[in-house]
Amino acid sequence: MAFCLYGTTVRSRLLLGTARYPSPLDLSAAVRQSGTEIVTVSLRRETAGGRTGGGFIEMIRDLGVHVLPNTAGCHAVSEAVLTAKMARDLFRTNWIKLELIGHQDTLQPDVFQLVEAARILSDEGFEVFPYTTDDLVVGERLLQAGCKVLMPWCAPIGSAMGPQNIPALRSMRAEFPDIPLIVDAGMGRPSHATTVMELGYDAVLLNTAVSGAGDPASMARAFALAIEAGKLGYDAGLLEPRDMAVPSTPVIGKGVFA
Amino acid sequence: MSILIKGAGVAGLVLAYELRRRGLNVTLNDTAPSGGHGASYYAGGMLAPWCERESANETVFELGLSAADWWEQALPGLVHRKGTLVVAQNRDRVELERFAKRTNGYQWLDENGVAALEPALAGRFQRGLYFAGEAHLDPRKALRSLQEKLENCGVTMSFSQRLATPLRTFSSVVDCTGPSAIGTIKGLRGVRGEMLMLETRDIQLTRTVRVLHPRHPIYIVPRGEGRFMLGATMIESNDGSEASARSIMELLNIAFALHPAFGEARILETGAGVRPAFINNTPRIVKTRDGIAITGLYRHGFLAAPALAKEAADLLQRSRRKGAA
Numbered sequence: 001m002a003f004c005l006y007g008t009t010v011r012s013r014l015l016l017g018t019a020r021y022p023s024p025l026d027l028s029a030a031v032r033q034s035g036t037e038i039v040t041v042s043l044r045r046e047t048a049g050g051r052t053g054g055g056f057i058e059m060i061r062d063l064g065v066h067v068l069p070n071t072a073g074c075h076a077v078s079e080a081v082l083t084a085k086m087a088r089d090l091f092r093t094n095w096i097k098l099e100l101i102g103h104q105d106t107l108q109p110d111v112f113q114l115v116e117a118a119r120i121l122s123d124e125g126f127e128v129f130p131y132t133t134d135d136l137v138v139g140e141r142l143l144q145a146g147c148k149v150l151m152p153w154c155a156p157i158g159s160a161m162g163p164q165n166i167p168a169l170r171s172m173r174a175e176f177p178d179i180p181l182i183v184d185a186g187m188g189r190p191s192h193a194t195t196v197m198e199l200g201y202d203a204v205l206l207n208t209a210v211s212g213a214g215d216p217a218s219m220a221r222a223f224a225l226a227i228e229a230g231k232l233g234y235d236a237g238l239l240e241p242r243d244m245a246v247p248s249t250p251v252i253g254k255g256v257f258a
Numbered sequence: 259m260s261i262l263i264k265g266a267g268v269a270g271l272v273l274a275y276e277l278r279r280r281g282l283n284v285t286l287n288d289t290a291p292s293g294g295h296g297a298s299y300y301a302g303g304m305l306a307p308w309c310e311r312e313s314a315n316e317t318v319f320e321l322g323l324s325a326a327d328w329w330e331q332a333l334p335g336l337v338h339r340k341g342t343l344v345v346a347q348n349r350d351r352v353e354l355e356r357f358a359k360r361t362n363g364y365q366w367l368d369e370n371g372v373a374a375l376e377p378a379l380a381g382r383f384q385r386g387l388y389f390a391g392e393a394h395l396d397p398r399k400a401l402r403s404l405q406e407k408l409e410n411c412g413v414t415m416s417f418s419q420r421l422a423t424p425l426r427t428f429s430s431v432v433d434c435t436g437p438s439a440i441g442t443i444k445g446l447r448g449v450r451g452e453m454l455m456l457e458t459r460d461i462q463l464t465r466t467v468r469v470l471h472p473r474h475p476i477y478i479v480p481r482g483e484g485r486f487m488l489g490a491t492m493i494e495s496n497d498g499s500e501a502s503a504r505s506i507m508e509l510l511n512i513a514f515a516l517h518p519a520f521g522e523a524r525i526l527e528t529g530a531g532v533r534p535a536f537i538n539n540t541p542r543i544v545k546t547r548d549g550i551a552i553t554g555l556y557r558h559g560f561l562a563a564p565a566l567a568k569e570a571a572d573l574l575q576r577s578r579r580k581g582a583a
Contacts, residue, residue: 056494
């Protein structure tokens, strides 16, 4: 079932990062085998600030998928705004994954600068995908700043811990029923993706879990299937857990009572 | 008739040596003032096929297996067969497990094992991986010596300019110009790398030490006389301008984490170069308009050049015999 991000309809609910694959060939195999339609590219690290990115950028364009440039590695509003503008020129897209790192060790977002940068970029016509925490108030401020998508973490970037605060993710879904919510960062294994999709999330953004796997292409496919399973399960209506057993066939009426 | 090799980096010099050893006439040309410039100049010089297998494919591993023997035979005494020590800071110790899963040819070390290999690191790492079969060499010394040998055995060499002699006067032309061929060889791209040279007498290491870190896997190669080469970043770019502050900061950070004595080391040099690479980061010999090219050596120049040179030499000898018949 397709969904919509800033007017663009996509079917795949997996967004894939492009950093640190063993080789670009592994990256393109991962994209192909997972059926992902959106890849995110770090402008600062992967392309040396947009200076002659050369072959890599061409290769990304040749993948034939939507490019979501990101501001990974930015620590200040001005830096992120500048990077976003360079990305717009380079990839001819208004999309920008806004990432403003606030803490060197946990790489958690600086939500104060994030809101400020989101406002500036939205005013300049960018379509902002903010990498944020699971804080509801920050989410609200980002929407007020012009964002129409939210991308909360589920654990620190690259930690592979999977969802750490399920009640927070759940309340975020309940608070913003009509906003596309994409879990960005912190996943390690396909079941993590299933878990957040079963909470009603719209999509998942991954990088390290795939690029760091022994076989990135197969892992990308595993995540794509896990995401589809979670989404299908959520849409089908999940049973709520209960304390007591419930037999699936009635006991009374059987020929022989145990 | 002579074979022309364009480019006197590691690929070109090694090929010239291999061809000369087989009794063929060789002419070597480079637009740089001497051999061993470009990416080769900034290389780590690790002959580490087992460690590289973590991210490289089987082809690179197989190409690299004979590298240490080739270099030892060509330049006796230059290869240090001391193995590689791989460590990780305590907070990144799962990275060691991950590295071990992707490789073989190692043994696990405990704290005492690490200290026995590198006394300077005693008490700093609880575990480590030791790849006993690996080696390293000093790339600048190696290429200088190789160039001298070639001069002494009748290889015609010209530097600082393009060769004036028309290409048709050569029996074959081999392009070993690495990143200079980006744009002319299909699928070749540049991957920027940055390095750092430190000097300190406060710490001794005898082998390559790799420090695993989820964001920046870094190696430190002892160059002797208190010098240490640190590398290397991998950035998708053809940009060969000076090393960035961020990259140097990251390299220094890892050195300091390995041992605080590096904090007082002197920075002798920072450098940046562009490695030539194909989409699978695996080198190959490709046909060109004028002959063949050995290229795409990526971060495996010293590791893969000998095996590729042998392959190319076989190819050139075969086509020569065919031409004669």
